[in-house]
Amino acid sequence: QKEVEQDPGPLSVPEGAIVSLNCTYSNSAFQYFMWYRQYSRKGPELLMYTYSSGNKEDGRFTAQVDKSSKYISLFIRDSQPSDSATYLCAMSGAYGGSQGNLIFGKGTKLSVKP
Amino acid sequence: NAGVTQTPKFRILKIGQSMTLQCTQDMNHNYMYWYRQDPGMGLKLIYYSVGAGITDKGEVPNGYNVSRSTTEDFPLRLELAAPSQTSVYFCASSPPGGLGELFFGEGSRLTVL
Numbered sequence: 001q002k003e004v005e006q007d008p009g010p011l012s013v014p015e016g017a018i019v020s021l022n023c024t025y026s027n028s029a030f031q032y033f034m035w036y037r038q039y040s041r042k043g044p045e046l047l048m049y050t051y052s053s054g055n056k057e058d059g060r061f062t063a064q065v066d067k068s069s070k071y072i073s074l075f076i077r078d079s080q081p082s083d084s085a086t087y088l089c090a091m092s093g094a095y096g097g098s099q100g101n102l103i104f105g106k107g108t109k110l111s112v113k114p
Numbered sequence: 115n116a117g118v119t120q121t122p123k124f125r126i127l128k129i130g131q132s133m134t135l136q137c138t139q140d141m142n143h144n145y146m147y148w149y150r151q152d153p154g155m156g157l158k159l160i161y162y163s164v165g166a167g168i169t170d171k172g173e174v175p176n177g178y179n180v181s182r183s184t185t186e187d188f189p190l191r192l193e194l195a196a197p198s199q200t201s202v203y204f205c206a207s208s209p210p211g212g213l214g215e216l217f218f219g220e221g222s223r224l225t226v227l
Contacts, residue, residue, distance in 0.1 A: 008154060034214045043118075043204050043218030044157070088156065092214055101172065102214055104156035 003027055006089055006105030015114050019076040021087050023105045026070065029093035030103075033065050035074045036088040038107065044088055048074060079112045086110070115140055120205050120219035127195040127226045135190040135222050137205030145208045146188040147172075147216065148180065150201040157204065163188055195226045 006023045013019055021035075031052055036044035048063040050056045050072075056063045062075040072091075076083055086109045090102040118139045127133055139146065144165045149157040159172030163182040177199060179191040188207075192199060202223050206216040 004156070006156075032214045041221070043206075043220050044216075045218065046215050049214060090157075090214065101159055101162065102157075102216070104158075106154060106156045 003103050004089065004091065004105045007108055008106050010109040010111060012111045012113060013079055015079060015081060015112055017079050017112070019074075019079050019083070019110060019112075021074040021076075021089075021108050021110070023072050023089035023091075024070055025072070025091060025103075027091075027093065027103075028067075028070070030091040032092045033063070033072050034090040034102065035061075035063055036090060036104075038086045038088060040085075047087070079110075081112050081114050084111050117141065118205055118207055118217055118219035120203075120222050122222060123220065124223045125225070127192075127224065129195060129197065129226060131195050132191070132193050133195070133224075135192070135203055135205070135224070137188045137190065137219060138186050139188075139205075139207040139217070140186065141207060141209070141217065142185060143207035143209050143217070144185065145210065146182065147206045147208075148178070148188070148190045149204045149206065150174065151204060151221075152201050160190065160203075192224075197226050200224060200226045 033050045035048040037047045038044040053067045060077045064073040086107040088107040089105040121136045147162040148160040158174045161180040163169045202221045206218045
């Protein structure tokens with residue numbers, strides 16, 4: 001079983017739709033959970049960051065972590081064509097020197113049609 | 115601030131050639147990383163550094179070397195290039211306590227033929 005599983009899509013939705021992106025993981029030591037957004041031919045950029053279980057909201061974006069189910073989600077409300085990108089989940093159990101030793105999902109490619 | 119700058123953006127190598135991918139950051143971040151991203155795959159950590167003079171292996175270090183002589187620069191050396199090293203390479207940096215908040219460069223696309 002891979003450490004982090006993420007459906008690669010592609011996912012195509014109409015503008016204004018609610019988008020749900022998900023990852024599952026197997027390592028119960030993970031405590032830090034992130035969502036990165038990557039536009040075509042660009043580097044990833046941090047979108048959302050969550051520590052342990054719970055919800056975090058930032059504008060149209062909501063990140064959820066359910067550690068009991070080893071499941072994380074990213075919701076995008078009122079999706080826009082500018083949200084078209086690949087979304088990568090990432091997670092880590094480490095602090096300090098190895099804090100960047102993130103385990104990434106494969107990414108889900110999202111397309112929002114006008 | 116330019117952030118994280120990588121050069122070159124594109125390069126084609128022949129099997130057995132060597133090259134260095136350059137990475138520099140102007141955010142005074144202690145931590146720097148090299149990842150590779152293969153099509154349909156997640157990012158894999160190659161090497162990382164917690165400060166000048168200190169480097170450590172990541173998940174996929176074979177065939178690569180790094181050095182960190184200054185806070186700003188973290189070059190990645192490919193020795194004896196192989197087709198398996200065809201990939202997109204991303205350099206990233208983070209401040210201490212950034213806890214997963216990595217700042218990525220735009221990537222270097224390498225093809226080995």
